[in-house]
Amino acid sequence: MTTTVSAPLDVDALRADFPILGRTVREGKRLVYLDSGATSQRPRQVLDAEREFLEQHNSAVHRGAHQLAEEATDAYEAARARIAAFVGTDADELVFTKNATEGVNLVAYAMGNAATSGPEAARFALGPGDEIVTTEMEHHANLVPWQQLAQRTGATLRWFPVTDEGRLDLSDLDGIVNERTKLVAFTHQSNVLGTVNPPAPIVARAKAVGALTLLDACQSVPHQPVDLRALDVDFAVFSSHKMLGPYGLGVLYGRRELLAALPPFLTGGSMIETVRMEASTFAAPPQRFEAGTPMTSQAVALGAAVDYLSALGMAEVSRHEHDLTLATLAGLAEIPGIRVLGPGLDPAGAVTDRGGAVAFVVDGVHPHDVGQVLDDQGVAVRVGHHCAWPLHRRLGVPASVRASFYVYNDLADVEAFLAGVREVQRFFGVV
């Protein structure tokens, strides 16, 4: 974790770094971008880093005997080191993938390959009688791969339920995570509810029974200080494009000794040690898990993104989003006919362990229609089930509207959003 002594965010100044925030939408309206939970916007510094790499250093990494190859390799590996420092790990414990979804699948498929790999991989193998644990609030990316792994291996999938308030129900932690459990996969912060889950008790219980843990950190790493080593999880994934970086790049963290024993998932060039016609041996991690030409300029740009976030200070980023979340929850509470999914304000007007994603439904108006009327006012939100269909089913709604915040949002955005919600109700005649 890079620690920076920093002042509260100067949002007016940093908005100028994001060219897209200068455009208008829907006939001249100011863009109020409240969909950073889906994908964030990128500052000039990140766009420039990618362009500078491509204009000055572009070349294939980890091969070639020329100066550009050296520079490209240095830039790629230096970015890995900076990203690793940002989340409190060492560089050789970070694997670049196509996206976070691929990171989860990498672990799931590698575990599936363990049964036919060497003895060092035995600890990852699973079969009938073994259990995989996830939660009812997961993004599909941290649910479907485990369903599939269970199906392929005969293992059983179990999950933590969600309370009415939108918290993980850990009351049966010791029953759900037990001596049969091989892996516990859970989200750090719900992409729908904003709920921040407590890794400590889950990790402690998993360790006690010898189970592995995988943390979906896609919604936490961009928004709060995260030290993966301190959290003591075995694996974690996060996503470049949700933290000011480019598309096409996800990051998988794995504890060094685990990556060393984990069989490969995708195989081919760049990930080998020796290749003969009969068989091959594999490179040490992280290269073992980076088959083919990697996302080089994207990794360099993500390095610039973590520099940008570090300069702001992640504690300040978190505080800023918390302020916007409080203002949003307070504003929505004043509008009749709104139901916020997930943790709301307590009587003192505070809320803890809650990030800047606010999902809600408007009585009498379908979420798609809510989003459409907001869009007409320049307010960009996400509608639907946000890739968390079981969670919506649990909360008794087919879909929801989600506003999500990031560094470049301000109270004017919150006010425009709240005015937009009132306009939704007026337009559809439900008030």
Added chain:
Amino acid sequence: MQLESLYQEIILDHYKNPHGRGLRDPFDAESFQVNPTCGDEVTLRVKLDGERVADVSYDGQGCSISQASTSVLTDLVVGRPVGEAFKKLDAFVELMQGRGKVEPDEDVLEDGIAFAGVAKYPARVKCALLGWMAFKDAVVRAEGEGRA
């Protein structure tokens, strides 16, 4: 404000007071369609009487566009020959996929012309077509079973 071009009064009327809603017996075939991006769903039943659409009944949940469009569908196809219903279906699909450049024929589509504005919002076209795709699928199944 472009919203009024999308949410025509006719659409909002059908949304608030849907025609033909509720699943009914007897029926020849049923189709379940879902829009996986938003979770909207419709279950639609068709009863054929020879070459004529005798009844269309449906249930589902979804936005105003998907619900109103299914309501309009029942008005347009019930009591008509299958061939004519499919001509209306083709005209509606063409209108929806026309990006706002197709001039709808009111003689064919009646209340369906109110959806012309939807075509300018690509993300909503799927909503408008949900019930229509269910109808097409159900008729194909019903005819298949009739021949079997």
